[in-house]
Amino acid sequence: MVFVLTVDQRGSRSTSDLVPELLTSLNHRPRRTGLLRRFERTAGDEVQGVLDEARATVDVIVELLRSDSWYVGLGIGDVTEPLPRSTRAGSGDAFVFAREAVTRAKSSPHHVNVVGADPHGAEQVETVLWLMASVLRRRSERGWAVADLLAEGLTRREIGVKLGISQSAVTQRAQAAGVVEEQRGRVLAADLLGQGVAA
Numbered sequence: 001m002v003f004v005l006t007v008d009q010r011g012s013r014s015t016s017d018l019v020p021e022l023l024t025s026l027n028h029r030p031r032r033t034g035l036l037r038r039f040e041r042t043a044g045d046e047v048q049g050v051l052d053e054a055r056a057t058v059d060v061i062v063e064l065l066r067s068d069s070w071y072v073g074l075g076i077g078d079v080t081e082p083l084p085r086s087t088r089a090g091s092g093d094a095f096v097f098a099r100e101a102v103t104r105a106k107s108s109p110h111h112v113n114v115v116g117a118d119p120h121g122a123e124q125v126e127t128v129l130w131l132m133a134s135v136l137r138r139r140s141e142r143g144w145a146v147a148d149l150l151a152e153g154l155t156r157r158e159i160g161v162k163l164g165i166s167q168s169a170v171t172q173r174a175q176a177a178g179v180v181e182e183q184r185g186r187v188l189a190a191d192l193l194g195q196g197v198a199a
């Protein structure tokens with residue numbers, strides 16, 4: 001079982017091409033694991049990648065949700081093996097599901113959808129991602145600054161010094177940013193994917 005992400009740029013007719021920047025971010029981020037086949041442009045403003053780790057898949061989806069510029073389709077299932085070197089040449093259920101998911105995402109309130117052989121399991125993963133998307137959409141730049149530093153492993157005291165604010169202000173910003181909710185959402189979504197609930 002693998003995870004195929006098909007991602008299409010939103011509003012591409014009225015904005016510049018964001019695909020080159022996205023490909024650099026997704027394929028060259030330090031410590032990126034779980035990438036079976038690199039993300040590639042498949043057609044127009046669409047990219048596709050193949051992953052085999054649940055947590056890495058969730059991390060990529062959160063990155064995409066943060067930019068708020070993409071329709072995200074996650075397909076969960078088998079692929080035809082051996083996988084070709086090029087993502088574009090891949091085939092199998094996961095690729096078909098990802099195509100269906102990104103099509104659904106274009107009419108989804110949160111622009112992310114999940115399709116797998118088990119509709120109920122896919123819906124469970126999708127529900128967690130939707131809840132996370134609603135949290136991330138409300139997060140301010142100040143909230144992101146705190147969330148990013150917490151993700152780097154800094155303590156609240158260290159973040160306060162770095163940002164020039166009190167430790168209690170750091171805590172308040174983290175709460176307003178829904179940092180704990182996001183962290184729990186990441187874990188839950190990864191656990192559900194890891195258990196193969198949608199496959």
